[in-house]
Amino acid sequence: MSVQTQYPTASVPPRAETQVRAGGPGVKMVARDVKVYYGAKQALKGIDLDIQENRVMALIGPSGCGKSTFLRCLNRMNDTIENCRVEGLIALDGEDVYGRTIDAVQLRARVGMVFQKPNPFPKSIYDNIAYGPRIHGIATHRDEMDEIVQTSLERAGLWNEVKDRLREPGTGLSGGQQQRLCIARAIAVSPEVILMDEPCSALDPIATAHIEELIDELRENYTIVIVTHNMQQAARVSQKTAFFHLGEMVECDDTEEIFTNPRDERTQGYITGRYG
Amino acid sequence: MQIMALLLVLALLTVIGFQLGRSRATASVGGRTVELHSVPSYHGFYVALWAGLPALLLFALWTASEGWMVMQMVLAGLPGRLTHVDGQALSLLRADILNLAHGVNTGRVPDPAVAAAAEQYVRLRSLGDWSLLVIGSCLAMGGLLFARGRITPDLRARNRVERTVNVALVVCSLVAILTTIGIVLSLLFEAMRFFAAVSPIDFLFGTHWSPQMAMRADQVGSSGSFGAIPLFAGTLLITAIAMAVAVPVGLMSAIFMSEYANPTLRTWLKPILEVLAGIPTVVYGFFAALTMAPFVRGLGQAVGLDVSSESALAAGIVMGVMIIPFVSSLSDDVINAVPQSLRDGSYGLGATKSETIRLVVLPAALPGIVAAVMLAVSRAIGETMIVTMAAGLTANLTANPLEAVTTVTTQIATLLVGDQEFDSPKTLSAFGLGLVLFLVTLTLNMVALRVVQKYREKYD
Numbered sequence: 001m002s003v004q005t006q007y008p009t010a011s012v013p014p015r016a017e018t019q020v021r022a023g024g025p026g027v028k029m030v031a032r033d034v035k036v037y038y039g040a041k042q043a044l045k046g047i048d049l050d051i052q053e054n055r056v057m058a059l060i061g062p063s064g065c066g067k068s069t070f071l072r073c074l075n076r077m078n079d080t081i082e083n084c085r086v087e088g089l090i091a092l093d094g095e096d097v098y099g100r101t102i103d104a105v106q107l108r109a110r111v112g113m114v115f116q117k118p119n120p121f122p123k124s125i126y127d128n129i130a131y132g133p134r135i136h137g138i139a140t141h142r143d144e145m146d147e148i149v150q151t152s153l154e155r156a157g158l159w160n161e162v163k164d165r166l167r168e169p170g171t172g173l174s175g176g177q178q179q180r181l182c183i184a185r186a187i188a189v190s191p192e193v194i195l196m197d198e199p200c201s202a203l204d205p206i207a208t209a210h211i212e213e214l215i216d217e218l219r220e221n222y223t224i225v226i227v228t229h230n231m232q233q234a235a236r237v238s239q240k241t242a243f244f245h246l247g248e249m250v251e252c253d254d255t256e257e258i259f260t261n262p263r264d265e266r267t268q269g270y271i272t273g274r275y276g
Numbered sequence: 277m278q279i280m281a282l283l284l285v286l287a288l289l290t291v292i293g294f295q296l297g298r299s300r301a302t303a304s305v306g307g308r309t310v311e312l313h314s315v316p317s318y319h320g321f322y323v324a325l326w327a328g329l330p331a332l333l334l335f336a337l338w339t340a341s342e343g344w345m346v347m348q349m350v351l352a353g354l355p356g357r358l359t360h361v362d363g364q365a366l367s368l369l370r371a372d373i374l375n376l377a378h379g380v381n382t383g384r385v386p387d388p389a390v391a392a393a394a395e396q397y398v399r400l401r402s403l404g405d406w407s408l409l410v411i412g413s414c415l416a417m418g419g420l421l422f423a424r425g426r427i428t429p430d431l432r433a434r435n436r437v438e439r440t441v442n443v444a445l446v447v448c449s450l451v452a453i454l455t456t457i458g459i460v461l462s463l464l465f466e467a468m469r470f471f472a473a474v475s476p477i478d479f480l481f482g483t484h485w486s487p488q489m490a491m492r493a494d495q496v497g498s499s500g501s502f503g504a505i506p507l508f509a510g511t512l513l514i515t516a517i518a519m520a521v522a523v524p525v526g527l528m529s530a531i532f533m534s535e536y537a538n539p540t541l542r543t544w545l546k547p548i549l550e551v552l553a554g555i556p557t558v559v560y561g562f563f564a565a566l567t568m569a570p571f572v573r574g575l576g577q578a579v580g581l582d583v584s585s586e587s588a589l590a591a592g593i594v595m596g597v598m599i600i601p602f603v604s605s606l607s608d609d610v611i612n613a614v615p616q617s618l619r620d621g622s623y624g625l626g627a628t629k630s631e632t633i634r635l636v637v638l639p640a641a642l643p644g645i646v647a648a649v650m651l652a653v654s655r656a657i658g659e660t661m662i663v664t665m666a667a668g669l670t671a672n673l674t675a676n677p678l679e680a681v682t683t684v685t686t687q688i689a690t691l692l693v694g695d696q697e698f699d700s701p702k703t704l705s706a707f708g709l710g711l712v713l714f715l716v717t718l719t720l721n722m723v724a725l726r727v728v729q730k731y732r733e734k735y736d
Contacts, residue, residue, distance in 0.1 A: 080623060082539070109626030119617035122640050131635065132625040182621065189625055 028053040028193060028223040029074060029111075034088035036069050036078065043069045045247040046088065051193070051240075056215060056224045058234035058255065061244035062270065067227045070244070071195050074225065075111035076104040092193070109136055112191035116198040118178035120170035120185075125162050128170040128181055129153060132189035148188055156184035157214050176207020183214065187222075194218065196226040200233065212237050231271055235259050243267045278405035282335065282412045289416045290328040293423070297323030300427045314434035322433040325440055326423030331416040338408050346400045347373070350393045358389060373397055463714060466707035473701040474502045479708055481505065485671035487691060487702045502705050504712070506673040510681035514592045514663060515656040517677055521596025522656075523649055526603025533604070534611040535633055546608070553601040557661040564594035564666030576678060584668075589677040591667035595659055599652045606651070610644025611637060643728050650724030654717040660685040684709050 029051040036044040044066045051057050051074075059067040069078065076097060078084045090097045097107050109132075120128050129149045132138075139145040149166070153159040158180045162173070170181050179199055186194055196215070200208040215224060215237045228234050234241055235255060242252035243264070250264045262268045294317075301319035305311040312319070347370060351359055358369060369390070375382050376394030386394070427433075471479070482503020529549065533542055569590035576583030583589075614637050622632040638645070660683075668680035669690055691706040698704070 075624065077620065077624065080620070104623075105626050105628050107626075108624055112626075113620075113624035115617060115620060115624070117617055119615070119621040121618060121621065121636055131622070132627075135625070135627050135631050135635070185621075185625065 026053045026055075027051065028093065029225075030089070030091050031070070031073070032089040032091075034070065034073060034086065034090060036066070036073060036087075037085040038081070039083040043247055044073075047249045049242060049249060049252060051223060051225060053223050054219055054221075055240055056219050056226060056238040057240045057242065058238035059225065059227045059242050059244060060229075060231060060234050060270070061250075063229075065244040066247045067242075067244045068197055070249075071197055071225060071227050074193070074195055075108045075113055077108075077113060079104050109189050110191055111193040111195060112186035112189060114179070114182050114186055114194065114196045114199050117202050118175060118182050120173070120178050120181050122169060122171055124167045125153075125170045125173070125181065126166040128185050129188045132185060136189055138189065152184040152188040153181075155187050155218065156180045157210065157217075158184055174207070176203045176210055179203060179207070179211060180214065183211070183218075187218075191222065193223045193225065196224065198227050198229060201229065208233070231259070243270060245270070278409045279335075279339075282331075282409045285409075285413045286328055286331050286335075286416055289331075289413075289420055290324040293323040293327035293420045294320035296420070296424055297321070297427060297433075300424055301429075301431075301433070304427060305429050312429050313432055314437075318433040318437050319427055319431065321437045322431070323420060323423040323427070325437065327416050327420035329440070330419050331412045334415055335408065335412055338404075338412075342401070342404050342408075346397060346404060349400060350397045353396065354393055355389055358387070377401075460714070463707055463711050466704060467711040469699075470701060470704035470708040473704065474708070478502060479504050479705075480712075483673055485687070487687075487705055500701060502701065502708075504684075504709060506671040507682060507684045507687055507709065508712075509673055509675070510588065510667075510671070511657055511683040511685075513588050513675065513677060513681055514595060514667060514683055515653060517589060517592025518595035518599055518656040518659075519649070519653060521593055522599035522603050522652055525596070526600045526652075527607055527645065529600070530604040530607035530611055531633060531638075534608050535629070535637070546605070549601050549604055551601075552598070553605070555598070557598065557659065558665075560594050560598050561661045561665030564590050564662050568594050569666050572678075581678060583678045584680045586666060586668035586670075586680040587678050588667050588681045591663050592677065594666065595656055595662050598659070598662065599655055602655060603648055603652050606648035607641070607645050610641045610648070613644070614640045643730070647724045647728040650720050650727070654720050657683075657713065657717055657720075658685060659683075660689050664689060684713050688713075 027050045031047050031049045031051075034044055034047040035042065047066075047070055049070075059071060061067050072078045073086055073090055074097075076086075078086060086098065092102075092107065092110065095102055097111075121131060123131070126149055129152050130139075130145055133145060133148050139148055150159060150163075153162060158177060161177060162181075170178065173181060179202075183194075183199070200211050203211065212233060215226065218224060226234075226237065238255045240252065241255040241258040243250045243258065243262075243266070245266050250266050251258065251262065253263075258267065259271055262271060298316045298320035300323075301312055301314075301316040302309055309316055350373060351370075359366070361369070372382070372386065372390055373394050374397075376386055376391060377397045479502050482501065483505045484501045484503045485506045486501045488500060533545055533549075537545060565586075569585060569587060572587055572590045572593075573583045573585055618636050618640055619632055622636045627635070663683045663686045667682065667686070669682050669686065670680045671682050671687070672679055674681065688706045688709050691703060691709075
């Protein structure tokens with residue numbers, strides 16, 4: 001990781017003047033002046049954010065503030081939405097993710113995603129995990145694949161629960177297990193960053209606690225960005241928190257700082273529950 | 277005439293009954309309709325039902341039994357020499373009376389007693405119609421007044437109306453079921469008459485189909501041979517060709533429409549494709565016989581193959597084209613029903629669009645696609661016109677698509693076209709074929725339904 005990354009202006013078509021000096025030690029992803037439009041409606045109004053390596057970054061804010069939109073920009077999931085236009089710069093390890101050197105498919109292999117609702121494929125548990133490694137040709141032998149499946153499930157804390165029924169459909173698991181299966185599925189392609197879009201909102205408190213523990217463990221090997229509505233959760237799992245409001249990033253700081261000593265009154269209002 | 281009048285009276289009385297019931301209910305609580313158990317319009321429907329239903333039931337019973345009852349009365353008045361005969365003569369006598377009564381000229385001078393009976397029949401019928409009008413109207417009026425009198429604020433009008441509607445719904449579904457059962461039974465009985473003449477073993481496993489029967493005892497040749505194997509083989513061959521055309525093309529176009537086409541293109545493309553489904557099969561038949569068959573023949577000759585001018589290939593291809601919209605439209609629907617979250621999950625792992633479609637979307641949609649294909653197969657098996665026009669009537673037992681073959685449905689059509697006597701095995705064989713065909717398509721549909729049920733909503 002270079003200390004000072006100079007981004008070539010050519011790779012930032014919408015705003016050619018942006019000369020971003022970003023990063024620094026341990027910065028995995030940077031966003032500079034990111035604007036997103038759905039048709040004529042502007043959803044993000046210029047977001048600047050640095051995402052630290054091996055940290056959990058929580059994005060909080062009221063509904064419709066653009067935190068999920070921002071998350072989906074990080075691995076270009078917004079490409080699948082019609083009329084969606086992204087401006088500004090997003091870089092992964094100094095490489096513009098909307099540039100020519102990397103395409104969405106490669107990017108998503110490096111920046112994995114876990115969704116709000118567990119969405120296991122209608123395949124067996126084994127095949128759910130093996131899906132990613134198969135399409136990327138990561139494993140060449142059966143043994144290798146078996147090992148990837150086992151490690152991924154172990155890291156997601158699901159191995160002991162499902163090791164005897166790997167051939168059963170992933171859709172037959174409980175909601176919390178399904179979500180851990182989805183996390184294991186994301187881990188299986190060894191991404192560098194994992195994006196989580198309200199991963200616990202469809203789960204009960206016990207399953208939520210499971211996932212939160214898991215996120216904390218995963219931090220060792222991955223950079224994690226998590227969108228959450230639950231502020232206790234943000235406080236529990238994250239080291240950095242960014243507060244979004246009406247398409248703007250109001251403030252971003254150490255989680256403890258945000259929750260104990262917010263600088264902006266909008267942040268204070270939100271975390272104390274005055275609105276949101 | 278009287279019947280029309282009765283129906284008009286009933287319609288009028290139900291409308292009046294509705295108004296009366298509603299206003300009576302409102303009046304019974306002095307306009308404070310919240311105090312009613314049911315909303316006033318339910319009281320309206322309650323009275324309307326009482327006005328309309330009993331009279332309608334009477335009407336249905338009356339029309340079903342009137343002809344028979346009147347005939348019995350007329351026959352009872354006839355001299356014994358006419359009525360004390362066997363069943364067949366009696367039904368002839370009935371037919372004579374009916375013909376005379378309806379003024380049909382039979383070209384014979386009727387027996388005076390029969391002529392008198394016919395006149396009596398007409399008189400009784402007209403009397404019956406008038407009394408139906410009077411009784412029906414009275415019944416409707418009575419029902420209306422009765423129901424209106426029962427209206428109180430506490431009347432559970434909504435529950436009663438809903439129960440009546442419930443019964444009506446059950447009756448309607450029974451109609452569909454009973455019709456199906458009736459069709460199956462009539463098919464079954466005729467088929468049994470056929471199997472009395474021809475052994476089912478010969479029919480199911482014989483390899484020679486030549487249904488021409490000797491009409492007279494001294495006629496030679498045409499002895500009749502009812503081996504249905506060539507017909508089923510022909511059906512299978514043409515269906516296979518049709519599916520080989522329809523499934524890939526239909527599925528691919530469904531994938532294009534649901535996954536690749538932009539919404540504007542899709543709104544144009546889908547209706548255009550569905551126009552194909554609206555083309556009458558006879559028109560496809562023209563196309564098969566006049567365009568496709570010569571084309572296939574010419575193509576075959578160009579590469580040195582001997583193609584008959586009526587080939588299974590031409591008929592099968594055109595039939596496949598006919599089925600394309602069927603497959604594509606149904607598959608398009610099931611592919612669209614695959615949740616976007618599954619696609620997102622796949623994209624989120626770095627899968628390309630084609631990988632996502634092949635490995636996630638299609639497997640998830642597979643039950644629906646299988647069902648679509650099964651339904652398309654039943655459609656292909658049942659198709660008659662294209663084959664009649666383009667593949668001929670020769671019952672060849674062959675797997676060569678370049679030869680003429682014939683199918684079960686085509687044979688049924690030819691067997692029953694024109695004047696037929698319904699006691700020769702030739703004609704009855706159509707019912708045998710129909711029964712087997714029915715069983716085959718029934719099995720296919722049931723398998724398709726099973727597949728759909730078994731795998732439905734496994735995701736979500």
